[in-house]
Amino acid sequence: MVLPKYEPPSTGANSSSKSSNGLTVSVRPLVDGNESRKYFGTDLTSKNILAIFISLENKSNKRIYIIPKKSITFKYHDSATKAKNATNSPGDSDAGEALATAGVIVSPLLMGAGLTIAGDQTVINHAFKSNEYQNRTLSPGNSAQGFLYFKWPNEFINHKSGILNLTARDPIANESIKFHLPIQLKGRKAP
Amino acid sequence: MNKITERFNYLVFFISIQSMVGCTHIVTPAKIIDHYPQKKKINLHVNLKIPESLKTAKIENNIAGDNWIIQLGDNLINNSEQMAKALFVKAGKKQGPDIVLMPRLASAVASHAAWIYDKSKVTLAMEWTVLDNKGATIWTETVKGEGISAGGSGFAAKGNVEKRADMAIKKLFLNSYDAIYNSPIIRHWERKNKKN
Numbered sequence: 001m002v003l004p005k006y007e008p009p010s011t012g013a014n015s016s017s018k019s020s021n022g023l024t025v026s027v028r029p030l031v032d033g034n035e036s037r038k039y040f041g042t043d044l045t046s047k048n049i050l051a052i053f054i055s056l057e058n059k060s061n062k063r064i065y066i067i068p069k070k071s072i073t074f075k076y077h078d079s080a081t082k083a084k085n086a087t088n089s090p091g092d093s094d095a096g097e098a099l100a101t102a103g104v105i106v107s108p109l110l111m112g113a114g115l116t117i118a119g120d121q122t123v124i125n126h127a128f129k130s131n132e133y134q135n136r137t138l139s140p141g142n143s144a145q146g147f148l149y150f151k152w153p154n155e156f157i158n159h160k161s162g163i164l165n166l167t168a169r170d171p172i173a174n175e176s177i178k179f180h181l182p183i184q185l186k187g188r189k190a191p
Numbered sequence: 192m193n194k195i196t197e198r199f200n201y202l203v204f205f206i207s208i209q210s211m212v213g214c215t216h217i218v219t220p221a222k223i224i225d226h227y228p229q230k231k232k233i234n235l236h237v238n239l240k241i242p243e244s245l246k247t248a249k250i251e252n253n254i255a256g257d258n259w260i261i262q263l264g265d266n267l268i269n270n271s272e273q274m275a276k277a278l279f280v281k282a283g284k285k286q287g288p289d290i291v292l293m294p295r296l297a298s299a300v301a302s303h304a305a306w307i308y309d310k311s312k313v314t315l316a317m318e319w320t321v322l323d324n325k326g327a328t329i330w331t332e333t334v335k336g337e338g339i340s341a342g343g344s345g346f347a348a349k350g351n352v353e354k355r356a357d358m359a360i361k362k363l364f365l366n367s368y369d370a371i372y373n374s375p376i377i378r379h380w381e382r383k384n385k386k387n
Contacts, residue, residue, distance in 0.1 A: 002309060064376055066331055122252050126302035130314040134297050134333030139375045171329050172379060 001120045003127045006039045006147070008053050014184045016164075022060025023138070025179050027164050028053045030147070031188045039131075041124040045188045050074070050152035052164060052183065055145040058138035063170050065138045065177075071167040074150045074183075076159040152188075160185050213256030216349050220266045222357035224364045227277035230372065234381055236281035238288035241268055248296045250313070254303050261313065261356050263299060270364050278371055289384050290329070290377075291322040297333050301352070304342045311342040313355040315363045319370070321377060330376040336363025 008015070008028050017026040030036050030051040033043040044051050052074070058065055133146030148164075166179040245268060250261040271294050275282035298316040314337045321330040338358030343351040371377060 001305065066328070068331065120305060122254065122302045123304065126300045126312055126314065129298045129300040130312075130316070130335075130337075132298060134316055135318055135320075135331045137330050137332050137374070137376065171376060 001041055001123050003039060003041055003123060006053065006131060008055070014186065016181045016183055018179055018181055019059075020177050020179065022058060022063055022140075023065050023168055023177060024057045024059060025166060025168075025181060026055040026057075027181050027183060029183050029185055031185055033188075040127050041120060044149075045152060048152050048154065050150040050185070052148045052150065053145065054133055054148055054164075054166075055143070056136070056138060057143040058140055060140055062140060064140070064172060065168040066136075066171055067138065067144070067166065067168045068135045069133060069148070071169075072148060073165045074148075074162055075165065076156045076162045076185075157188065213258060215258040215260065216352075217260045217262060218349060218353050218356060219262045220353060220356040220360055222266065222270075222360045224270055224273060224361055227274065227365070227368050228372075232280045233278055233372065233377060234280050235289040235377075235384060236283075236285070236287075237275055237279040238284055238291045239271060239275045239282060240291050240293045241271065242293065242295055245271075245294060245296055248299060250299045250301045252301055252303060259301070259303070259352065261299075261301060261352065263296070263315075263356075263360075266360060267294070267296065267317070270360060274364050274368055274371075278368060287324070289324060290380060291324075291326075292371075293320045293322065294318070295320070301355070307342050307344050309342060310339050311351070311355065313338040313352070313359040315359045317363055317367060319367060321371075321374075321380075323380070329380060330374055332370050332374070334363060334367045334370050336360060336366060338362070 014031070015026060015028040017024065019025075030039070030053060031045060033045060036042065036044045036051070040051075054072075056065075056067060128149075131147045133144070133148050136144040138144060162183050162185060164179075164181045164183055166181070167176050168179070169176045246264045248263040248267055250259075250263065252259045272282070275292060281288075295318045296315070297318040298314070301313045302311050304311045314335060316333050316335045318331060318333045320328055323329050336359040338355035338360075340351055340355050340358075342348065
């Protein structure tokens with residue numbers, strides 16, 4: 001099995017984008033089973049994993065932004081758009097609101113996914129880990145991208161939207177910017 | 192039962208156990224990068240803080256009953272030390288450094304393609320964090336290095352894994368050198384330190 005590199009559609013459904021102080025954050029959830037199989041070799045949603053592709057671009061002239069993974073959280077909304085909490089992240093200042101922090105899901109969840117060829121397991125595992133967003137500092141003109149993985153329990157199957165929260169810090173100006181990006185989760189099939 | 196039959200049964204039993212247990216293949220990458228660009232070093236005294244997790248870093252995969260282990264710890268530590276010396280005017284473990292450089296293996300993963308002509312990969316992602324002399328994070332960056340080649344036949348498999356690991360390590364540290372050397376924040380800190 002050979003898995004292609006993920007390329008987000010330029011005008012993707014469910015995608016969302018916001019800019020502030022020269023920093024642009026774009027996100028797109030991977031909820032379609034076929035698309036997930038194409039890039040990860042398995043349907044991640046059937047493993048209760050929500051993969052969100054995040055793209056960051058620093059278009060400012062002089063600002064520098066540190067965007068650590070631990071500053072990113074995702075909050076599901078139910079049909080009444082009331083936020084519900086699932087797992088809190090220990091030590092997170094927003095633990096009361098956070099559903100899960102990036103990196104909570106680990107690759108062993110994918111093991112034993114009904115694969116027929118032993119080697120494929122390592123290919124899937126490789127795609128999962130090597131595509132993950134990692135902590136970055138963005139200098140002017142720099143960009144970063146990768147997947148964030150969150151738990152998506154079956155009890156939240158009817159939650160068709162959520163909000164991704166992110167904090168970027170400029171260590172020289174000692175300022176922080178908070179982003180709140182709404183995300184549509186339509187497309188996941190019932191387990 | 193004569194002795195020949197008895198020995199044959201022992202042999203069959205031994206082979207059966209071997210095939211059930213599988214083999215362990217240990218790969219220890221030897222690549223040490225010693226040819227960093229000959230550029231003017233960053234005028235800062237850096238302490239390299241190696242976390243315990245790096246010392247035991249490895250990639251472990253079980254492929255069809257065989258256990259494949261790529262031992263990374265010693266190599267990553269040696270290369271981190273070499274790179275710090277190539278980057279900074281002073282690199283060591285002395286008291287009162289200007290900054291602290293901390294490596295953390297964010298991700299280490301290897302794929303083994305099912306077919307010998309398909310590409311297999313070793314991908315390493317190292318997170319570098321720079322702390323000021325008060326312990327505050329002033330910069331963090333994750334740098335990747337990837338080694339790709341055909342999986343190869345059974346006889347060549349171990350050597351190919353080693354080549355991929357060496358390739359990934361080489362790219363990881365050359366990319367890390369570039370990222371740290373060209374970091375505006377570290378340069379900002381260098382200028383700030385010079386004024387003081």
